[in-house]
Amino acid sequence: MLKGKRILLGISGGIAAYKAAALCSKLVQAGAIVKVIMTESATKFITPLTLQTLSRHPVYLDTFDEFDPSVVSHIDLADHADLVIIAPATANIIAKMVTGLADDMLSTTLLATTAPILVAPAMNVHMYAHPAVERNMELLAERGVRFVEPGTGQLACGYVGKGRLAEPEDIVKAAEQWFTQSQSLAGKRVLVTAGGTIERLDPVRYLTNDSSGLMGFAIAEAALNRGADVTVVAAKTAMQPGAGLNVVRVESAEEMLQAVLERYAATDIVIKAAAVADYRPTTVAASKIKKTGEHLTLELERTTDILKTLGEQKSGQFLVGFAAETDNVKAYAMDKLQRKNCDLVVANDITREGAGFNVDTNIVDVYGSEGLVATLPLLSKREVADQLLTLVANRMASGETRE
Template sequence: MLQGKTILLGITGGIAAYKAATICSRLTQAGANVRVIMTESATKFISPLTLQTLSRHPVYLDTFDEFDPAVVAHIDAADSADLVLVAPATANVLGKMANGLADDFLSTTLLAATAQVIVAPAMNVHMYAHPAVERNMALLAERGVRFVEPGTGNLACGYVGKGRLAEPEEIVFAVKQWFASRTELAGKKVLITAGGTVERLDPVRYLTNDSSGKMGFALAEAAANRGADVTVIAARTTAAPIGGVELVRAESAEEMLQAVLARYESADLVIKAAAVADYRPVSQAPSKIKKSDERLVVELERTTDILKTLGERKTHQFLVGFAAETENVASYAMDKLARKHCDLVVANDVSQEGAGFNADTNVVQVFGPEGLVEALPQLPKREVAERLLARIAERMNADTAPGDAE
């Protein structure tokens, strides 16, 4: 799994730095090419010679140490990485990462890296719970940084609480798990809808909703990270699209329906995360409607139910629907799953703080034919997407696994 992968191991200045030697050794034994970056503070706790011996490579220490005049060392290191692991990560380096500071080899490399970053924090219990540290970690999580949570126990400072570096075995497992997830949907065609549809009254006015597209784009990113060929059909969105996926714009419910149906036959996984209008104006004025009477009556008609249509036409596709509710979430979700022939329904109470439209976080419940599958607490939408795609990939792979031989 790690054979031939280049992993940058950043080590910062805390007593837990000594555990980095074991992490480096385990990664190297697993076949990874480990390149170590140490901050000046880290060298006070563990010798660079130890890490050089274990990694079989020179250790990066100073931004101005250039081993090869043909390249800029910190840029070359960043470009070479398949993964960046910071363990242990102090409160200081978390602050630098969150705020884009770059004043040593590690921070400049992190700023230049485009590979996935995994961070294993380690610090005093009160430092870990400080609002500034919590804010920095939340911001980094929104940007896609993954965390290996610290353990709870006796700390070097004498306190007992959360802040102890996760054990090397846990950290190495997290690294292996990330690389394993890269192939979960390899070769699969994934179709995702995002954003809120627009139903026009006239050229300047329309009916829509508060959907930002953040959840749909996060799901697309998570699917692409798992090796899938991803197409996003997006209506009105305020979130920035992501790279590496095909983006198709469809303004109205009817346009989205046609765009989805045109690609449905070849899709392996379809996730309907868009907020599609249930009704549209019966007629659309060709020019701006002028004020006249005190009241304006607009007649609406039902739009085609895209998810229901997909469920009725389903052959091999794994179909996931979303249900934005304000009450009776479980009963409405299970009803939708049955009526629309979904394999899973992801439901949330959009009246709940931190959930639903336009927020950076979400609180969801996942339902399958057997009932509640999983209930996720309030998490950044990227983390929600990662967990949902892991669950979906697990079920898809189970469905396609060969049966036991008789």
């Protein structure tokens, strides 16, 4: 998968920089064309000559060192990279990436590139767990940056914990997976629903739920990363769409139904991650409802079941539903899959810590017609999305779609 791929390897200044030599060597051995940028701090731990010898290309250190007068080096490197790997990535370079600071060759090139970026953090365990570093990594992940998790063990500073740079073999594997996945849904049209619907009582009040839209947008970005043409039908959510996503804004369950049906015939994959209201008020007041007594009775009526409607109208689409439950998760998930003609149902017990709404993580089981397909432990929602899309792509490739 790496043969002929142009990889830009950025090395920042941590003790783990010595592992970058082995990483560079393994990438070259796999057939990649590797060019290296080192920060000034990185050169304190490993010499540029080492990386030049292993990569067989000049090593870039200073924005103003121009080897070829016909090009601007940092723009040329940015434009020609198929993948950028930052290993090790210190807390400093991660912070620079978040803020857009460009004060050296590496950070300047990172601003200029449109290539995917793979970050392998390495730092002290307390630095890695610091809220500022955690938030910076979350922000980068929201922008589509991928991470190779650091290992846990003895650190150079003497501490034992999480923060050790992933092994070079694991980083190479992550790069290979990127190129494998990047075209797994090429040419496919994917529709994802996200967020919580709003059912109006009057101009200032409504019924809704706790959905943040994070899971839906994570799925959309994972599909986009795999080459799909992605549309998100989004209800109430604070999420900001990433570049490349087509976003259709809706409010109510009825509006979401119509938006999805309008696009259904031209869609290959539908993933219903939105939390859609089951009931809505029978009437919506034209003006604010005033207090008139100690009690207020609302009359509600059922909304149209979007997932069931899609299942009934299937004509080859791959349909994925979600089931957020508090008990009997397997029974409800399998019932939903059968009744609504889904290909997969992603189920979670929202009473479990780290699962459900308004958190960045999830714990899910995925069910198919044969029963339990996959059990995913506590993972970030982006990791859940990535593994779910792998399941979808593999099943579609093998023709496992229910009519």
